[in-house]
Amino acid sequence: MRAILFLAGLMASGALFAQTPAHQRMQALLADPAALQAAVAAGGKASFFCANCHGENGISKTGDVPNLAGQHPDYLLEQIRKFGTGERKDAFMQGLIKVLSDEERAQVTLYYAKVKVPPNQSDPAQAARGKVLFDKLCVRCHGQDAHGGKTFPRLAGQQRAYLQKSITHYRDGTGVRNDKLMAIATSVLKDDDIVALAHYLTQLP
Numbered sequence: 001m002r003a004i005l006f007l008a009g010l011m012a013s014g015a016l017f018a019q020t021p022a023h024q025r026m027q028a029l030l031a032d033p034a035a036l037q038a039a040v041a042a043g044g045k046a047s048f049f050c051a052n053c054h055g056e057n058g059i060s061k062t063g064d065v066p067n068l069a070g071q072h073p074d075y076l077l078e079q080i081r082k083f084g085t086g087e088r089k090d091a092f093m094q095g096l097i098k099v100l101s102d103e104e105r106a107q108v109t110l111y112y113a114k115v116k117v118p119p120n121q122s123d124p125a126q127a128a129r130g131k132v133l134f135d136k137l138c139v140r141c142h143g144q145d146a147h148g149g150k151t152f153p154r155l156a157g158q159q160r161a162y163l164q165k166s167i168t169h170y171r172d173g174t175g176v177r178n179d180k181l182m183a184i185a186t187s188v189l190k191d192d193d194i195v196a197l198a199h200y201l202t203q204l205p
């Protein structure tokens with residue numbers, strides 16, 4: 001109940017994610033159609049380096065590297081901010097993010113947000129079990145279709161191994177992923193629940 005009140009307060013204030021200069025730049029670009037088109041094109045070019053790991057068009061070919069395609073730009077910018085401050089830990093991403101300007105951060109995230117992400121194959125029995133857990137524990141934030149929203153990430157079509165790894169980090173408080181809401185939401189999950197949830201989410205369109 002306390003978690004719900006906390007969340008309602010944040011949503012009412014309209015700012016779950018911190019407003020950085022890159023966020024402000026993104027909002028200015030979103031308000032100007034011609035500038036937005038140019039920014040998305042520039043982001044596509046700038047993303048060639050990211051493609052080494054996140055795949056062509058942000059669709060990852062490696063299970064434990066996330067897709068960036070189809071993800072909300074607010075969420076991507078928030079994760080870039082967290083890598084920058086060390087609130088989220090990944091040796092490579094923490095170093096890389098320091099060299100991206102605010103303009104480049106806004107451009108690449110706006111570009112990835114526009115790419116469609118294809119669903120993946122998974123085990124139908126595991127997915128069915130995962131759906132029951134998701135509908136009970138996760139929909140109120142990530143949405144019925146797991147497409148998320150401005151303040152919550154999209155999970156549909158995400159890489160299975162990456163989902164499993166991330167959910168486990170939130171639950172176990174390893175210090176890699178830090179988020180109060182996710183720590184509460186995942187605290188009741190057993191290891192095989194996490195496997196089932198990842199099977200369910202990766203095959204969603």
Ligand code: HEC
Nearest residue numbers: 047049050052053054064065066076079080090092093108
């Ligand atoms: C050497 C490989 C590598 C390269 C190159 C790379 N990344 Fe990453 N990135 C990763 C890994 C691995 C993770 C997941 C870390 C974890 O497990 O939490 C990640 C995570 C992210 C996330 C968080 C996504 C989410 O769903 O939470 C963002 C945003 C991101 N990268 C942006 C970028 C951008 C933008 C570029 C190019 C400028 C880039 N990355 C280049 C390896 C890479």
Ligand code: HEC
Nearest residue numbers: 007137138141152153163166167178179181182185186197
């Ligand atoms: C009270 C709201 C809330 C609930 C309930 C919730 N989440 Fe989240 N979830 C979030 C927020 C906020 C984030 C972003 C946290 C961050 O910045 O790391 C997130 C992030 C995630 C991520 C990371 C996505 C990525 O690209 O790295 C996964 C995976 C996830 N949630 C899965 C779940 C699952 C599975 C459940 C149900 C067991 C769940 N969430 C329930 C709010 C919620």
